[in-house]
Amino acid sequence: MIGMAGGAGVCPTLLYDDAKAAIATLKDAFGFSEIAVYEGEDGRVLHAELGFGSGVVMLGSKGGEGAYAKVMADAGPSSCYVAVAGGPPALDAHHARAAAHGVEILMEPTDQSYGSRDYMARDAEGNVWSFGTYAPEAAGGAGEG
Numbered sequence: 001m002i003g004m005a006g007g008a009g010v011c012p013t014l015l016y017d018d019a020k021a022a023i024a025t026l027k028d029a030f031g032f033s034e035i036a037v038y039e040g041e042d043g044r045v046l047h048a049e050l051g052f053g054s055g056v057v058m059l060g061s062k063g064g065e066g067a068y069a070k071v072m073a074d075a076g077p078s079s080c081y082v083a084v085a086g087g088p089p090a091l092d093a094h095h096a097r098a099a100a101h102g103v104e105i106l107m108e109p110t111d112q113s114y115g116s117r118d119y120m121a122r123d124a125e126g127n128v129w130s131f132g133t134y135a136p137e138a139a140g141g142a143g144e145g
Contacts, residue, residue, distance in 0.1 A: 011056045012080045015072050016125050019045035019061040025123055026050050029101035031094065032057070052082055077126035083135035088117045091133050095119045
C-alpha cells in the first residue's frame with residue numbers, strides 16, 4: 001500500500017477545478033514526478049500524489065464527496081514551498097524550466113538575507129509555489145515538535 005511507512009511526514013494537499021492540468025504543470029514545468037493518480041469513472045482525479053525530492057504533494061479535483069471536499073469547497077488559493085537541491089545553479093535551471101513552460105513568475109530568482117536563493121510562481125488556478133535552496137529540517141521524529 002502506498003504511503004504507509006517511511007513516507008513524507010507533511011504533505012500539502014490541494015484541490016483543483018482542472019486537476020489533470022495541474023498535474024501536467026507540476027510535472028512539465030516544475031519537475032515533479034507522478035507517484036499515483038486515481039481517477040473516477042467520470043475521469044475526474046479522485047486522488048493524486050506527485051513527488052519532488054523527498055517531498056510529496058497530494059491533489060484532486062474539486063467537487064468531490066466526503067468531509068475534506070466539503071470543508072475545502074470554498075477554499076481559495078494556497079501556497080507551497082519546495083526545496084530544490086543542487087544550490088543556486090539548480091534553482092536557476094528550475095526557474096528557467098518553469099518560465100519556458102509559461103508559468104507566471106511572481107519573483108525572479110533572488111538571493112535572500114538568510115542565505116537561500118528563491119523564486120515564486122503561480123499556477124493556473126492561483127496557487128503560489130515558492131522554490132528555493134533552503135531546506136528546512138524537521139526536529140525529532142514523527143509526531144514530535
